[in-house]
Amino acid sequence: MSVLLFVLGIVLVALGLGVSIALHELGHLLPAKRFGVKVTQYMIGFGPTVRSWRRGETEYGLKAIPLGGYIRMIGMYPPHKGEPEGTVREDSTGMFQQLADEAKEYESSQYGPEDAHRTFVALSVPRKLVVMLGGPVMNLLIATMLMTVLACGIGMPEVTPRVQSVSQCVLPADAAADASCAGEQEAPAMAAGIRPGDEILRIDGAEISTWDDVTTAVRAAGGREIDVIVERDGERLDLTATPILDDRPVYAADGSAETDENGDDVTEEVGFLGVSGTPALVRQSPLKVPGMVGSAFVGTAKVVVTLPVRLYDVAVAAFGSGERDPNGPVGVVGVSRLAGEIVAADEPGFALQQKVASLISMLASLNMALFVFNLVPLLPLDGGHVLGALIEGVRRAFARLRGRPDPGPVDMSRMLPLTNAVALLFIGMTVLLIYADVVNPITLF
Template structure:
């Protein structure tokens, strides 16, 4: 239980650090462009401590959930003093304001990449594409009619060990069997099960393709129709994590980051249709593991991952959360950063069109006219958060032991 609590606290700390760095991204870019940053605080609520360095006050609040960066003149509604006016954010060029507003999300993407890189060089990246990479080479293979018989770790005299005898090693990627390409593990299974006797197996090892000869035995295995059948077997297990060296991990982590960003976007598009399943879970329905989770739910899963020693799940979840927050925050909806970016570019396009018609630039957008839309979005967002938090308390998603 203590390990679980430690895992929950550690994951929550990771979230707090992510949010703090998000706001730091806004602050650092704003300062770099010469905008005035009044305050940078981590957390909300009563102030625990603060100090001033230069023109900016830095501090820590009592509730470590989020934070804020107060940039003078972020919108035209923001009151600025005469000395702040020349450096008010709304006076700067569109591209500079866009960079400052997008810097928070960019920070999440960088954090997600760093987490994935650390995973790659220590434990490997998840094998989401089902690549035929060997995790373990069995000491023997045997037939049987039950999983217990087939997976019995005690080898008997005479049990063949085809992959081991042929020199297949953990980390090898099996690219073909008997001349048949095996781009995925399922292709490898089909090719091996149809093989018999000495068979050429090509493996990719340390960047080089090697050809091995595996004497494939035919063994008895349960058939889909309930009986048994004779199939080929070589004694290898798939890798759930793909290992990388320090250099190769850069490219691997970058590619994996791109894949995750695409997958996160697809999940975000599916978000509305999964809300009914969350409501059902609250009232006793089975919780679909693909339903949205709140920070509470993610922290609980992180705690279970640490409790079970599944650090790869912990880190993958932390990276996923950063990618989700980064993309979500760029949606063109107020009060998200993406909403402010949309308003900024609306002003830019509007003024360009006015210039074509010989008119002077218009003034800053009146945010009060957007208050009703913003309020609706805040209410909907709050309702979704309340639903997911409730579901994560009464019917949480759990890791299989």
């Protein structure tokens, strides 16, 4: 059964990623057709065509290698301008210029004069931006939708005010996990009669709605008697506790323990009660979704910016004996493996709800990655075409200000050598990640 569940996880994430890619390309297709551009192909995948069908002037289909997709628009490069017969351009024999000329000649051969007004290069700058940004924006919308479902429909992991455990005694913050309570002071919560399963409602007159409320109230009440109101089996109980002053770790905003220059935990003397809350998935307000999306964007952008360093670390781990960074980049094999582990997991407390939440979170992260990565201003990524359109807009604006003729569209075919180099780097990155995911995979459990 676990093998079947593992395969099911792979299938689910593959379907989710496939739909995300299809919608990304739809984000390019719809505005292109709306603006009158002739779109000849809409394909999911690369390589040999598995199946295709034609609707009007566009061929739709599936390719054998499901690692992306594309739409083909006529006139991505501007045609040669007319020149007097016998004119020889200075760079006509250069390798780079030859690549550009061949690309433009091929583009021009795909349509006749009657379709010249329906080319991509014939679009205005704003319309070019809409077409090229349509794909990444679609991924952003998918990520936002999935995060909304996750946060508002399923819930985010939180520690709730329902008591999970009560300490028997007061032990030092650095005590071993198996330390004995022999001869130690009884914990204030135990002495007050607080028991596992109690729902904490009020502490020292303060209303309790989150575990942070419990922590704040208890830490401020060290050394004095306070009222604690709990609900047990539907009944409200008024209890009295006296949190002791004790050295406890100082935690940062992200929940990690702060350390000093020597690596030791930073502590402070605060109130200690001796209870722990119950982890659970708690539904959030829709108002929190924009913050989640912003945090995901910033985190993903940091990964993309530091990608060369992270890929070096992946290579060291893949070809050496080091461990993979669990927050580092993973390839399609690694993503599939993680999805399989999630669905097949038989861990305590990792029920169906947590599995669904994990898969949704994974797909949201993948779509955010597609959004950010495609904004990188390099061809063949969408961001490269966006940069070309912006340069074109600036050139035309300066020409108008100076009273000069329209310089026309930017000739992106001149960037083909760089485009090919970037494409080779992407292929190398993909191969490296696949190899690392096979020989030294990231695992969850």
